[in-house]
Amino acid sequence: MKFQSIQKIDFLDDLIYQEEESFKWTEEKISEVQLKLIKEAFEYHYEHCQGYRMYCKKMGIEPCDVNSIDDLCRIPLIPSTMFKLGDILSCDMNEVVKVCQSSGTQGSISKVYRDEKTLNRFLGSIQTSIDQVIEIDDAFCVNLGPSTKEAGDLWFSYAISVVDMIFPTEYFVVDGVFYPDKAYQKLNDMLDEYESLVLIGAPVMFYDLINYMEENKLSFSNSEKLYFITAGGWKRFEGKSIPRDEFIKLIQKYFIGAKTENFRDILNLVELNTIMPECECHIKHIVPWVKVIILDPVTLNPVSDGEIGLIAYLDPTTVSYPGFILTDDFGKIVINNNCQCGRSGIGLEIIRRVNKVESRGCALKIDKKYAKTN
Structure with missing residues (x-):
């Protein structure tokens, strides 16, 4: 297979397990690491997840189209609701070590399948x-x-x-x-x-x-x-x-x-392969190798820092499923490399969940595009 690197990225695992100052990186290092790791993850899941590859082709985006930090916003996102509708996998089912289920508070349950490397990360x-x-x-x-x-x-x-x-x-x-x-x-x-x-x-x-x-x-x-x-x-x-x-x-x-x-x-959410902890200033920080994008709920285009929109995550640590998630949470970026606690990276505020009426008007329109490819 052409794209095997995500399973063997010693660099990524070194960051997760050994980096002692992950939350003090410069903006330049964050961008460099995100581009390298997320691009490689996109290549891997494009190759190994048939449904996701069909979705990407329908959206007109291939790995060769992602060459800069700004291009990361073009990577097709999987709405979190899709994990309620069917299995999304980039590995064989026999490699799965844990089936992770949401609480189903809105009436249905998400299932996310993690292999050993994804769970360990x-x-x-x-x-x-x-x-x-x-x-x-x-x-x-x-x-x-x-x-x-x-x-x-x-x-x-x-x-x-x-x-x-x-x-x-x-x-x-x-x-x-x-x-x-x-x-x-x-x-x-x-x-x-x-x-x-x-x-x-x-x-x-x-x-x-x-x-x-x-x-x-x-x-x-x-x-x-x-x-x-x-x-x-x-x-x-x-x-x-x-x-x-x-x-x-x-x-x-x-x-x-x-x-x-x-x-x-x-x-944390079941589809995201990390947690967002608060610092002493009560700001939620995201690990620097995960990219956060805030999207306009109507156009699904990125908004400026400080503006409210749908939260999306590009998480390169997942091997068993594509970690490019459009959530049903509204939020905004409140800190970008200048938190009073001295940490760099993104600080996030969650505003509220998408209600049922809104979901029919924004996130679900991507669901429909994705569903047609399966």
Whole structure:
């Protein structure tokens, strides 16, 4: 086969696993690396994913058309809804080691198939992001969700369960039941043993923990060493959702002395092979080898930094499926190489999801083009 490089890119794996200052690259280095890796990834998936190749031909774009950083915006995107409609693969099914499923909060489930290299690169990206953006050392993690084994194929639960590869971790959802009393007691038990404590989970799990503490007239002192990491949003619990500032103040009411800069949110979606962690300034940073494009929802052309549009990702780390994803999220680029935390690269703000009416008018029009090729 002509294009085998994505499976053998030592350079990419070195960046994921060994680069110590990924979030301090210059704009020139970011552009150079993105062009090299994303172009090679496009070549690979064009060759190995028949449905994607047919789609690209219908769109009139081939790998030879991508020769500059601006050309990356021409790479055909796969709407995230397509992962709900069928299997999208650039490898044989027998190479798949994990079937990753979305929570299906809008009525249907996405399935993303990861081979060993793709999954390992995701795990490496988590390590890089936490080490270089959240920057926590010598910590014990109280995970308000299930273990990796219990999470199974549900991607959100799996993604936050793998913090055990970074910190000693204990889980407090067992057989589908959350135990806030045991989580609270574990925090007390570990307070003097570690330099930092990490409390991680979906916002609703924090909310349930606070309810338990309120009902039992409990609070937690010496909270300066705690980090509060949320992930996943409120999802099926919109009735309980509260604005972020109010959420932080609520936690600080019961965790006395908790630092505002120690509240971090992490973004991930099942189709994206990395996470987006918040820095101490509450800006979500994207690893520099992934390109973010914000598109006008009507024309699907790129908009300027600071303008709101549909978020698209060009992720070169995926081997088992094309990582060129048009999401159903509205957002904007809020930082471009000048974050107050000192990190470079893109800072992203997620505004809201596309509603059903809008999806018929923007993202789904690409779905229809793609579906005709299969």
